[in-house]
Amino acid sequence: MSAPAGVIHILGAGAFGSALATTFREGGAPVALHGRGAAPERAEGDILLAAVPAGATAGVLAALPPGPPVPLVLCAKGLTPEGLALQSQVAAGHAGPLAALTGPGFAADLARGLPTALTLACAGTAAAQALQRRLSTRALRLYLTDDIIGAQLGGALKNVFAIACGAAIGAGLGDSARAALMTRGFAEMTRLGTALGGRRETFSGLSGLGDLSLTCNSPLSRNFALGHALGRGAAPDAVTQEGRPTAAAALSLARRGGVEVPIITAVAQLLSREITVREAMAQLLARPLTTESKGMT
Ligand SMILES: NC(=O)C1=CN([C@@H]2O[C@H](COP(=O)(O)OP(=O)(O)OC[C@H]3O[C@@H](n4cnc5c(N)ncnc54)[C@H](O)[C@@H]3O)[C@@H](O)[C@H]2O)C=CC1
Numbered sequence: 399m400s401a402p403a404g405v406i407h408i409l410g411a412g413a414f415g416s417a418l419a420t421t422f423r424e425g426g427a428p429v430a431l432h433g434r435g436a437a438p439e440r441a442e443g444d445i446l447l448a449a450v451p452a453g454a455t456a457g458v459l460a461a462l463p464p465g466p467p468v469p470l471v472l473c474a475k476g477l478t479p480e481g482l483a484l485q486s487q488v489a490a491g492h493a494g495p496l497a498a499l500t501g502p503g504f505a506a507d508l509a510r511g512l513p514t515a516l517t518l519a520c521a522g523t524a525a526a527q528a529l530q531r532r533l534s535t536r537a538l539r540l541y542l543t544d545d546i547i548g549a550q551l552g553g554a555l556k557n558v559f560a561i562a563c564g565a566a567i568g569a570g571l572g573d574s575a576r577a578a579l580m581t582r583g584f585a586e587m588t589r590l591g592t593a594l595g596g597r598r599e600t601f602s603g604l605s606g607l608g609d610l611s612l613t614c615n616s617p618l619s620r621n622f623a624l625g626h627a628l629g630r631g632a633a634p635d636a637v638t639q640e641g642r643p644t645a646a647a648a649l650s651l652a653r654r655g656g657v658e659v660p661i662i663t664a665v666a667q668l669l670s671r672e673i674t675v676r677e678a679m680a681q682l683l684a685r686p687l688t689t690e691s692k693g694m695t
């Protein structure tokens with residue numbers, strides 16, 4: 399007789415944590431969903447998922463009682479500004495295998511059992527394959543990569559470009575402007591992401607281009623919706639999303655590495671009220687003329 403599968407503990411009972419809980423339960427797995435302040439005991443064979451906003455992950459992990467070194471799957475898509483930019487850096491002290499779950503998937507779609515494909519980024523092959531089997535369901539198909547840095551960067555940086563696209567649409571600048579921002583945003587994501595250690599091909603996958611396409615094109619994206627509200631004249635501090643701290647953190651990482659990131663710069667300036675949406679677009683259009691391929695490197 400095979401040993402019973404352990405419990406999937408989900409830290410964070412918000413939209414994404416709750417949707418994942420529904421998905422895994424429908425797949426037949428034992429799931430425990432933990433709201434704010436909970437500190438679950440773990441047993442051998444369990445899996446931990448962190449599904450709180452990126453800025454809350456460190457505190458949630460620090461509050462865990464000691465336990466066996468079970469795998470930890472990081473689900474937040476964002477960079478934190480304290481120098482520990484990536485979630486895997488925030489969780490570096492975790493004793494068990496570390497993975498990131500990222501890619502195009504709205505909580506609302508998952509919760510309805512709609513077909514979704516995501517990236518599971520994890521370093522060790524055996525641990526990665528075991529997690530892939532445990533967390534895949536009939537509706538949720540997980541693809542593996544060992545590029546944990548690139549996968550996390552794609553998921554975080556797309557938030558910034560979703561804000562840019564939302565702002566362009568909200569301000570009535572048109573679908574052509576959105577396509578330009580998406581494509582040049584993809585170039586920027588690849589340029590900064592590879593400079594920070596991600597692999598180029600990762601950014602063409604679900605965690606990069608896939609999530610960029612989803613969130614830049616859908617009002618269901620909260621980052622797109624934030625941008626849209628800005629484009630229609632709302633104050634930038636009216637709403638906070640993962641994209642706001644991520645834009646600031648990405649800009650400082652890019653400056654440190656000497657990487658050109660004009661769209662991230664414009665979004666950071668927009669969020670800190672230095673420029674308006676129309677000024678941001680004028681600034682981007684006024685950049686020195688160049689070749690398309692140069693921007694991809
Ligand atoms: N909503 C979506 O469609 C998706 C969200 N994500 C990512 O999942 C993460 C969580 O997003 P959502 O669930 O949508 O957000 P949410 O706002 O719906 O839920 C966040 C949860 O974290 C808890 N929380 C917040 N601060 C906390 C703290 N300091 N300590 C303990 N708990 C805290 C809240 O009480 C809430 O239950 C984000 O990084 C987001 O980018 C990823 C994929 C899809």
Ligand SMILES: O=C(CO)COP(=O)(O)O
Nearest residue numbers: 501502503504619620621
């Ligand atoms: O990451 C998401 C879907 O893949 C959700 O995007 P938002 O955080 O912008 O809502």
